Amino acid sequence: MIKIQTNTIFLLLLLFSTPAAALSQGKPERLRLIHADFLKRETIGQEVRQVLTGSVKFEQGKKTIECDLASQTIDEDPIALIGNVYIYDEEQSLFADTVYIYTKEFKLVAVGNVRSFTGNDTTTANRMTYFQKQKKVISEGDVRKIDPKEKTILTGGFAVYQREAKYGEVFDHPVLIQNDSLGNEIMRILADTMEVFENGQRTIAKGNVEIIQPDIKATCGQAEYIKSESEITLTDSPKILQRNQQISGDTLKLYLRDSKLNRAVVTGNALAISDADTLDRGKWLNKLTGQTMEFVFGDANELKKVIIKNQATSLYHIIEEKEYKGTNEVSGDRITIELVDGQAQTVQVSSSPDLSTGKYSPPNQI
Incomplete structure (x- = not known):
């Protein structure tokens, strides 16, 4: 025995x-x-x-x-x-x-x-298989990895982890949740599959990616999250949906502060569309275009500033006291828009001489 x-x-x-x-x-x-x-x-x-x-x-x-x-x-x-x-x-x-x-x-x-505890994290699953020679662990069924130090929870239906490489793959509806110091969820990333490098310091999400924060949702085909840089790069038809606004372009980078969205930079065919009248959605659309756009957000994820560069254009519908007043359309090398409560307060246009344009169109000419 x-x-x-x-x-x-x-x-x-x-x-x-x-x-x-x-x-x-x-x-x-x-x-x-x-x-x-x-x-x-x-x-x-x-x-x-x-x-x-x-x-x-x-x-x-x-x-x-x-x-x-x-x-x-x-x-x-x-x-x-x-x-x-x-x-x-x-x-x-x-x-x-x-x-x-x-x-x-x-x-x-x-x-x-099954529950596995290390000094860094806790993993639970219905089944775990350890392969000593390959230094590999396969977890199956309701997989859940909790990292208290990083304040993250990673879930999925199936996961493979390579110990020496510190590399993992998660399949079957993986979800990465980032919590704050009080345990409240502040960001959630969903995808078809996820790859995790260096024990979660770098994550690549692929297929039907969604990144969700309060009042903001981003979608794309692939996203790369570098935790140490507090940066997420979205490619393959990236978009941001924020209240009554939609932002899109070739590449979209999200810059986080304390895991909350602080800035977003769109590069290549940048486009932002928003409803001029939130009570009558779809009737009048404000439109911003350019090769590069930077969006600055406040603590409550509200949009505070937009900076448009290279072939910058702005089409803005004017509504005062529920009455439609027409449109302002401007273009230039750089346009800076300051917003309060989602409404443009100031618009600054800078450009080489004779290259910036501005046009007001009254309601009867639209």
Whole structure:
């Protein structure tokens, strides 16, 4: 019986980052059976099965394994740890309903209410498979990774994590949630798939990407989030929807401050459209165009300033006291618009001499 459990623990040592020197020597620390209520040995035909039951506990150095039942058919895989399985060392803890250990494949499969704890994060799933030789972990079913330090939660249906490369892929409707210091959600990123680099310092979301903050939603085909730079780059038909406004272009960069949108810069075929009258949407549309646009947002995600550069144009419908007064249309090298409560307060146009234009059209000429 001890032989079987020694193999078990030795494999677990491999899976839980045993130092390379110990592995090369092939001499794990001595395994000690601390407790078991019963030991049973069964012979069925040519097979011999050994079972430990009742508050089973092993220790090996600083590692501990506990379960309700441990069993194996001699010289056969898998070894089964069943019921309230708990595997612990100083670097990582694993809880599960059942753990199957395949000694020949250097593989461990945890099934049912799986929870993995490290010093940095917590991962839960319906099933986790550890591949020691490939240094890979596959998580399946309601995957959820919580990083308290970064205040992030990453969820999905299926995830693959490469330990040495610190690289992961998440599939089946992945969602990345950023919380503030009080645990309130301030940003959510959804996509078809996500790639995570350097343990979440860089994330690439692909396919039907949505980035959601209070009063603001951005969509695109691909987004790259660099956490250290507080920057998200959107490509493949990027758009921002903000209250009654829509912003689009070839490339869109979001600059965050404390994970909230502070600035947005659109490069290439920049276009911004908004309703002139929020009570009669779609009737009159204000329109801004240019090669580059910068949008500055306030603390409540309200738009405060727009800077348009290169082939800048502005078409603005004038509505005063619910009465339509016509349009102002201006163009130049650079247009700066200051806004209050979503309404333009000042418009400044700068350009080389004779290149800026301005035109007012009364209602009867539109």
